[in-house]
Amino acid sequence: MRKAEKRLKRLHRHLSRKKKGFKNHKKARKALAKAYLKVQRQREDFARKTANALITSHDLIAYEHLQIRNLVKNRHLAKSISDASWGRFLFWLNYYGQVHGIPIIAIEPAFTSQDCGGCGTRIKESLSVRTHACSGCGLILDRDHNAAIVRRFGTYQISPRGR
Ligand SMILES: [Zn+2]
Incomplete structure (x- = not known):
């Protein structure tokens, strides 16, 4: 272009x-x-x-x-x-x-929410925010990665503390 x-x-x-x-x-x-x-x-x-x-x-x-x-x-x-x-x-x-x-x-960007794959906390974040950072358990992951884990396994499946 x-x-x-x-x-x-x-x-x-x-x-x-x-x-x-x-x-x-x-x-x-x-x-x-x-x-x-x-x-x-x-x-x-x-x-x-x-x-x-x-x-x-x-x-x-x-x-x-x-x-x-x-x-x-x-x-x-x-x-x-x-x-x-x-x-x-x-x-x-x-x-x-x-x-x-x-x-x-x-x-709608304002109403996008994502569940944390580590602890299940529901976080509101815009899709343009590419990193999932949980205030509940401190998990930091690529947004799509977290979404894929939640979709496949549900929450509580991964933990930043190696649970
Ligand atoms: Zn979490």
């Missing part, structure tokens, strides 16, 4: 150097339009393929319901989020989810 961006910038510069009404201006404009179309197709393709790959390898997908508009206010994040075409990705995720009968769940 960054590469495509450079190309777009170059084509924009190219176009700005041509005089309106001349043949070369028309040519440059066409080239730019074509490049934009290509980037758009690439993004769509990426969103669709990523969604399909996820759906075909999982039984259930839950995602943090991000407020894209709020995130885009952050300039650094905005670029990545727009590039990733989050909205298009979700569209395809739901589409393939329906096709293959895989439940897709949107989770």
Whole structure:
């Protein structure tokens, strides 16, 4: 995507150097339009393929319901989020989810909670917090790791103190 961006910038510069009404201006404009179309197709393709790959390898997908508009206010994040075409990705995720009968769940970040694999304490944390840190027993684990343990074995199965 960054590469495509450079190309777009170059084509924009190219176009700005041509005089309106001349043949070369028309040519440059066409080239730019074509490049934009290509980037758009690439993004769509990426969103669709990523969604399909996820759906075909999982039984259930839950995602943090991000407020894209709020995130885009952050300039650094905005670029990545727009590039990733989050909205298009979700569209395809739901589409393939329906096709293959895989439940897709949107989770409100504020109400996400996770049970501790060590002691069962229910902790509220945002999905964007990647580390599970329990205030009950002091267990520190990767969030997904903890979730997988709880899902597979239930709580009380692991202990930071080697119980
Ligand atoms: Zn705990």
